[in-house]
Amino acid sequence: MADLCDDGAAVAPTVRRVRRVGILTHPRLPESIEIAGDVAARLAALGVSAETGSRLDSGPLADQLLTFDCLITLGGDGTIVRAARAVAGTPVLVLGVNLGQLGFLAELQPSELGARLEALARGEYRIDRRALLRAILDSQEGERGAYDGLNDAVVARGGKVRVIAVTVAVDGQLFATYRADGVIVATATGSTAYSLSVGGPILAPCLDDLIIIPVAPHLVPTRALVVPGSSTIRLQLCTGYQAVLSVDGQVDRDLSGGDVVTVVRSPRQVGFIRFGPPEDFYGTLFRRLRWATRQQ
DSSP: OOOSSTTOTTEEEEOOOOOEEEEEOOTTOHHHHHHHHHHHHHHHHTTOEEEEESOSSSSHHHHHGGGOSEEEEEEOHHHHHHHHHHHTTSSOEEEEEEOSSSOSSOOBOGGGHHHHHHHHHHTOEEEEEEEEEEEEEEOTTSOEEEEEESSEEEEEEOSSSOOEEEEEEETTEEEEEEEESEEEEEOTGGGGTHHHHTTOOOOOTTOOOEEEEEESOSSSOOOOEEEOTTOOEEEEEOSSSOEEEEETTTEEEEEOTTOEEEEEEEEEEEEEEEOSOTTHHHHHHHHHHOTTOOOO
C-alpha cells in the first residue's frame, strides 16, 4: 500500500489486537453518551473491555488512561485534539468518531462503527502517526512553560480590539514584523484548522513541516511561509497591549510586551487508527470542503 509520502514514515501497518478501550464522550452532546453505551456493549461481545467518561484530567478515564490500547472519541475535532494531547508520547492510539461538523481528524461516522469495531478488535487497521509542535513561553516576569499542540500555537491579541506587533525569526534570522490580530504556527495536521480559515495552505498529514501565517495583517497581504519541521521559530510580542498564547485553542497563557514564544517540533507523536488507505486524506478534503465542484 502506497503512502502519501515517499518514505512511508508516517504510516505503519499493524496486527495489534485491541483488548481494552477508553471511550471519551462529549459533555454537551447527549447522543455521545447513548452511542458510548452501544459501543461498549458491542465491544464486550467481541471480548474487549471498555471504560466510558467525559474527562481526561480526572475520573475513570484519567486514572486508567495508560491501560487502554486505544481511546475512542465521540464528538468533533476538538474532542479528538483533547484526546490526542492527553495520550501523545504513549502507546495509546486515538480513534475519532465524528459527531461534529467538518471532522477532518475523525476516521468514522457513527453509522460505520458496527463493522469497524470488529476490525478494531482483530487488529485490522493501520497507525497514522502525527507530529506535534511545542510552544515554549519565556515571559519577562520569569514564567516559563512548554506546551505541546497537535494543531497550532497562536500568539493573538487579547480582549481589546487592537492589533499587536509580533516579530518572527526562523533559525535565528528575522523573517517579519507583523502588525496583525495574531500569528499562527501550525503543523500539517493543523493546516486544516485555524490556519486554513485565514488562507493558509493545506499540507499532507505525513509532512512534519510548519506553517507560519499572520491573522488579519495590517496593510500587507496574508501570505504563509512553510518551513521544515526542524526549524526553530521565535515569536516576540513587541507591543504593550494585552495578548495571549493559545495552543490548540485549549491552553491559554497571557502575554506581555517583550515575552517570547519559541515553537519547535515536539519529541512526542500521537497515533491515529485508520481503516482506509492513506490516499483517503484527499477524499476527506473533497467530502469536507467540496472545492471546485459543480452542482448537477
